[in-house]
Amino acid sequence: MFRWGVIGTGNIAKTVCDAIVKSGRHEVVAAYSRTAARAAKFAKRYGAKSYTDKEDFFADKNIDAVYIATPHSAHYLYLIDCINHGVPALCEKSFTVNAEQAKAVFDLAREKKVFVCEAMWTRFAPFLDEIKKWIADGRIGNIKSFDGKFCMPLKLIKPFVPERVYRAEYAGGSLLDLGVYPVSFTHMLLGVPDKTVCDMVVQDGIDYADSIRLYYPSGVSNLYSSLTDLTSFTGTVYGEKGKIVIPNFTRPKKAYLYVDGKKVESKKGKCGYVYEFDKCAEDIRAGRIESSVMTSKDTLEVMEIMDECRRQNALEYPDKVERL
Numbered sequence: 645m646f647r648w649g650v651i652g653t654g655n656i657a658k659t660v661c662d663a664i665v666k667s668g669r670h671e672v673v674a675a676y677s678r679t680a681a682r683a684a685k686f687a688k689r690y691g692a693k694s695y696t697d698k699e700d701f702f703a704d705k706n707i708d709a710v711y712i713a714t715p716h717s718a719h720y721l722y723l724i725d726c727i728n729h730g731v732p733a734l735c736e737k738s739f740t741v742n743a744e745q746a747k748a749v750f751d752l753a754r755e756k757k758v759f760v761c762e763a764m765w766t767r768f769a770p771f772l773d774e775i776k777k778w779i780a781d782g783r784i785g786n787i788k789s790f791d792g793k794f795c796m797p798l799k800l801i802k803p804f805v806p807e808r809v810y811r812a813e814y815a816g817g818s819l820l821d822l823g824v825y826p827v828s829f830t831h832m833l834l835g836v837p838d839k840t841v842c843d844m845v846v847q848d849g850i851d852y853a854d855s856i857r858l859y860y861p862s863g864v865s866n867l868y869s870s871l872t873d874l875t876s877f878t879g880t881v882y883g884e885k886g887k888i889v890i891p892n893f894t895r896p897k898k899a900y901l902y903v904d905g906k907k908v909e910s911k912k913g914k915c916g917y918v919y920e921f922d923k924c925a926e927d928i929r930a931g932r933i934e935s936s937v938m939t940s941k942d943t944l945e946v947m948e949i950m951d952e953c954r955r956q957n958a959l960e961y962p963d964k965v966e967r968l
Contacts, residue, residue, distance in 0.1 A: 646925040649674035649707035649731075651722050652714035653686035656736065660713065663917040665690060670921055676701040702729040709759070709928055711921075712736060715808040716815035717965045720745040723760060727752050732759035732928045734920065737828075738820040741965055743947035748968050750940040759928050761920075761935040762943045764828050768920035771896045771913030775881070775888060778901055778909075779833075784883025789863035790833050792826035792879035792893055795853075795870040809871065812849030815961045819844075819950055823854045823869035825894045828946050829879060830858055830865045836945050837865075842953035845870075851959055858949070 646669065650657055653675055664670040672690035677683035680696045687694035695701035702725070709732040712722050720740045726733035727749070739762040740746045753760045766772075779787060808814035809821055830837075837858035845853040853870040863882065868875075879893025886903035890896050895916075901909040923937055934940050953959075960966065 645669065645671045646921070646929075647671055647673045647706055647708045648921075649676065649701060649704060649710045650686070650692075651676045651701075651710055651712045652718075652736075653677045653682045654713065657686070657711070657713035658689070660711070660917045661690060664921045667918045667922075669918070670925070673706045674701060674704045698725060702726075702731055707731060709734060709924065711763070716741050716820050717813065717961070720749065720968075723749045724752065727756050727758045727760065730756065730758055732924075734761050734763050734924050737762055737764045738824045738950070739943045739947065741815040741820065741961055743944055743951050745966075745968060746940075746944050746947045750934070750944065753933060753940075757933050759924070759933050759935075760940075761924055761927075762938050763920055764824070764938050764943075765917055765920045766825060766829060766894055766896065766915075767832060767938050767942075768923055769896050769913075769915035770919060771899075771911075771915050774911045774913055775890065775896065775899055778888060778899075779881070779883070783885070783901060783903065784881065784887060785885035786883060787833055787862065788882045788884060789860065789865045790826075790830045790879060790881050791866045792829055792877075793868045793875050794822045794825045794877055794894055795868065795873040795875045796822065797872055797874050810848075810850060813962050813965065815965050817850035817852070817959075818854050818869045818871045819851050819953060819959075822871070823851075823856065823867070823953070824946065824950065826867035826869065826879070827856065827858075827949050828942075829893055830867065831942065831946050831949065833881065834858075834860050834862070834865065837949070840949055840952045840956075842956050844953070844957040844959060846957060846959055849959075849961070851954075851957070854953060856953060 675687040683694035712735040839859040856867040858865040881888040
């Protein structure tokens with residue numbers, strides 16, 4: 645059993661921890677919250693210890709690694725805390741609110757030789773291997789582009805989605821919660837674009853929708869995220885000879901292969917939260933200081949793309965959120 649301490653006790657933490665505990669390969673042994681009642685309630689759910697004092701939490705020798713599931717605005721400081729206490733950390737996406745913070749975290753992690761990783765669960769999905777095999781086998785030829793939408797009218801599904809999504813002081817908005825998925829997926833396939841163009845709908849200090857175009861020598865990837873629209877979550881990988889359609893690319897479990905306009909094959913597979921925890925546990929036990937799947941380079945380059953999107957739309961969070 646790999647033993648996790650959890651910082652942040654909201655709904656996403658419960659959903660994720662329920663899944664990893666169910667696997668029988670992980671357990672939650674400690675929970676930290678600044679609010680005693682929240683920490684105690686969450687800890688009781690897993691038979692764990694609750695903490696409201698950070699030093700006591702980090703002193704718990706039963707913790708093998710920490711899972712950070714707080715609002716984005718707190719990721720940077722908690723990551724720094726983990727590293728300075730020598731405790732490995734898996735932090736929810738988006739890793740930090742900007743690339744400068746992400747770089748500072750990875751630089752300190754290398755200096756202190758402590759494992760840190762972004763919990764972009766899509767990249768850890770076993771089913772991605774099937775999609776990558778189609779690509780590696782040349783079934784659609786060289787990749788030209790990726791189009792993907794991730795749009796959810798989050799106000800309609802409260803209380804699962806908290807108010808922090810709509811508040812600038814928590815680095816809320818569409819980009820860091822939803823847009824990061826198509827950006828990261830495109831980066832996984834095609835790397836860093838030659839040019840980024842982004843149009844945002846901004847109100848009250850947050851972005852409600854993002855239309856992003858990533859330009860590569862092979863073509864243009866069109867990405868869209870929104871807190872107000874409801875669309876399919878379909879992602880499409882376009883190649884020279886065909887395409888791969890992924891009905892829900894954020895949690896890929898099935899895909900369809902088209903060649904010359906005809907569907908020639910379909911596949912189903914697995915995706916879930918537990919796989920990123922499995923892989924991180926494996927990396928930590930092997931003494932690695934960064935993920936073998938979601939590398940520091942991957943996270944930094946994705947953050948830089950999102951920084952450019954915000955720069956073009958003059959979207960800045962409060963200084964206390966952005967600074968080191």
